[in-house]
Amino acid sequence: MLMMRLNRVGRKNNPAYRIVVIDKRASSKSSKTVDLIGSYNPKLGQITINGDKAKHWLAHGVQASDTVHNMLISQKVIEGKKRNALPKKSPIIDEAKIKAEAEAKAAAEAKVIADKEAAEAAKVAEAEAAKAAKVAKAEAAVAPVVEEVTPVEETPVEAVVETPAEVVVDTPVAVEETPVEEVKA
Secondary structure, three states: OEEEEEEEEEEOOEEEEEEEEEEOOOOOOOOOEEEEEEEEEOOOOEEEEOHHHHHHHHHOOOEEOHHHHHHHHHOOOOOOOOOOOOOOOOOOOOHHHHHHHHHHHHHHHHHHHHHHHHHHHHHHHHHHHHHHHHHHHHHHHHHHHHHHHOOOOOOOOOOOOOOOOOOOOOOOOOOOOOOOOOOOO
16 A cells, blocks of 8 residues: 655754655565655755646555655645644643542532522522512502401300309119009900
8 A cells, every 4th residue: 555655854953854645564665666756855945846746646545654745735736624743642640630520510519409499499489479579569459448348246245154064963763563453354
């Protein structure tokens, strides 16, 4: 498989690069290049690319390295998004910091939940107060009308004193027996 990448040339401490199409498995320093597309001088910041050749090779399935891809985009040979050409390093993991962040996040979430509950309670209390005010206003509006229509005269209520009822004790009464006449038939 062919690849478009940089081939270093130049002296020590004076780098210069050729942009070449080369077999992916071949060494970048080998002279087994398929085609020379351009050059790059990082000290002077010069980039020279033959756009027609680059488009031709890209159309035939040649993959560009990340750096060459970014150069082609900056020279407006192709359009697209630049790629990250830097090595991908794994971040240093600080467990104490992660734990502290998790605790802070949990505290923040608890605060948000408490604020929501307080807001809901305030809304409920406000709704109940508004309802009570409506009821009071409606009663106040109805009460004067009722008083005007039917004035009620208050009569003093006499105090009723209850007396205990007499206690009746049942005593057995002696019953006398009367002789019963016998009837002959």
